[in-house]
Structures are given as structure tokens and as C-alpha cells.
Amino acid sequence: MNTLSYGLLSLLAQSDFSGYDLMLRIQPFWPAKHSQIYPLLAKLEQDGYIRYELVNQRDKPDKKVYSLTAKGKDALRAWFDQPAAEPALRDEMMLKVFCMSYAQSKSARKMFADRLAYHEERRQAYADKLSELQRRPDWPAEGLPAPAHPLFGAYLLTRKAIMSTEASIAWCAWALSLLPEEG
Amino acid sequence: MNTLSYGLLSLLAQSDFSGYDLMLRIQPFWPAKHSQIYPLLAKLEQDGYIRYELVNQRDKPDKKVYSLTAKGKDALRAWFDQPAAEPALRDEMMLKVFCMSYAQSKSARKMFADRLAYHEERRQAYADKLSELQRRPDWPAEGLPAPAHPLFGAYLLTRKAIMSTEASIAWCAWALSLLPEEG
């Protein structure tokens, strides 16, 4: 049982999902291709952590909808109480910054401008996601969900994504302000 | 030539380094064990991107000090002008947040408190690194390095680390403020 496996179980604690849904939902927090997800789900199912039901759809291909078993819930709780591993960030741009003074000034500006645009786009996507969350029928009338509310986690994660993205935007903008426009 | 390889070349654009130094310097930006670094350096040397000189030390074990070749410099410039891959963050804690409402409230608080402490420690380490940078003999008298200055990249990266860490601290503190102390 690796981290990705527990992540899949963790998503299934909220609601039942297909493998395709799980892939889309876990990717912002743990990059993984479908070629990694599907075999893992098969293994989790074989080991009794999850089960699935075949669901026919009219407008889309049929799917397998997974849900947690009692064994899966137990494993999830035990995992939750373990200390979490340190976050691991891999960013090619950071490596490029090492040799910035070595590159053409125009290339360097472009690198920051591209990254700024990327983060601006992500910021909008996260803002949309937050609006979407708040428009859900199960969103609490009080304005924000209590810790025991099923949407509490999703709310925290979306806010985190927005805060992190804003920090990245501020950094890119600051760096650009230090780089000459011509040169 | 993978991203880590270019990252090693990028570090060598600043200054010559031993494999051990490269490992320590690249790790905050691209997690990699020495078991990955050393074979890669051997390959980069065989392919003519870098060369090394054996250096005897009195107070420490002897080492190989690597430097860029002309081929390495060319490869580095070509890489710099390519668009950078999107950053990839893997954080086990984010996966745990998915099933927060499912866990004991005490465990959840501990998770955020632990992460807050982790980031506070990192923040101090980055602040120390910035002070260290500014106390270097080659630090510019003007107060901050120009884009062409060899320390410009290191300065940007340290500021980025501080800004990101502060965003994470703010998020953890905000989350803790939403979680009840008892329960």
C-alpha cells in the first residue's frame, strides 16, 4: 500500500467514484496517469479494500463505480493517524533559475511571464472551483462548512490551492519587476 | 537527458561542485538521492557534458569536482530556451485532507499543528539562508543583485521559498482556527 493507494481510498471516503473520476480528482494533489490508477484499483479491489459496481450509462461509456469496504475504512483511519510524509515539489523552472544569469535576458523574462500566465489561469480555475463548491445543494447555509461536514476538506484544499497560487503569482510578478524589459 | 541531468548542469553553471555538493544543493528544488545523482554524473561525464578533477582534502575525504564542458554549456542554453514543464507537487497531507471529516478531530488538529511546525522550521532555515547569502563577500554592495549577477538566481529562489512557506503557514494557521481545540 503506497501513498497513491491511500489517496484513492481517501477520495472514496467522501463519495463513490469511477476510476476515471478518481484520476481527475486526485491529479491536482498527486500527479498520476490512468495507467497507474487502474492497476492500483484492481489490486485494492483484489485485496478487499474497495469493491465496485458496474454502472451502465446512456450518454457515456459504462463504468465501474468503486466504494470503500469495512477493511478499506479501517486502513484509512490507521493511515490518517500516521505522520504525513514531507511534501515533494519538482519544478523544472526552479532548476532553470540556477543558471539564469547565464541565459539571454529575453529568455529569462519569457520564462517568468509564461509561469505567471500559467498561475493566473490556475488561480481562475481554483476560484471557479470554489464558486462551484458553494453552489452545491449540500453546501451549508451558514456560509462555510464545519469540520465534520463532508465538504470541509474540499473547501480547505481549494483555499490552499488559491493561497499557494497567489504566492506564486506574487513571486513571478516581483521577479519580472527586477528584470529589464529590453536587453 | 532528463530534467535532473539538466538541473545538475544548471548548478554547475554557477560554480564547480562535487557530486555531494550537487546533491545537497539540488534537493530543495528537485528531491533526489545520491544513488540517483552519482550514476547520472558518471553518464554526463562519459557523454562529455561535464568533466571532473580529483581533489585531495586534509580534513575530509577526497572528492571529484565537476565542471561544465563547452558541450555542457551548449546543452544548458538549448534547455533553458525550451518551455518548462509544469510544477509537480506530491503532498500526502493533501490526500489526508480529503477524508478529514471521517477522522478523529484530535488527529486532524495534530496533522495541521505538525505541518505548521514543519513550515515554521523551514521558514527559519530559508531566512538563515538569505542572511548567509547577504553576508557573502560577492554579495553586491547595492543591496540586491542585478539579473546578470551570479547570485541573482539563488536570491530569487530563496525569496520564493520564503514566500511559499509563508503561504503554507498562513493556510495551516487558518485551518487550525476553524478546528475546535477539544472534541
Place this chain on the structure above:
DNA sequence: TCTATATATGTCTATATTTACATATCGAAA
């Protein structure tokens, strides 16, 4: 003197992850 830690370099194996190969359905647009 023993032990631990930092420095320093390597290999081997297991696991994780990506890329490419494969197939199929449905709706929308060309």
C-alpha cells in the same frame, strides 16, 4: 576507545511513474 555524524562515492534491487500501445462509446462539429 567506541560511537555517532558529516563528508564522500559508489552499486544493486525494488518500486513508482511515465509513455506508448490498445480498444470502445457517445455527442458535437465539420
Place this chain on the structure above:
DNA sequence: TTTCGATATGTAAATATAGACATATATAGA
């Protein structure tokens, strides 16, 4: 009608990464 993209699920092979095994030097502290 054919092409494209989203949905949906899988496998095989290549690559990247982590963990374990290995060795050696110097310093510091118990």
C-alpha cells in the same frame, strides 16, 4: 459521414526514483 474530444478502461515497456547494501576518511563527543 468522418473527425474530434471527452469519457471510460485496460496492458506493456521504458524510465525515474527510493531503499538497501557497501566502503572510507575525519572530527567530535561520550
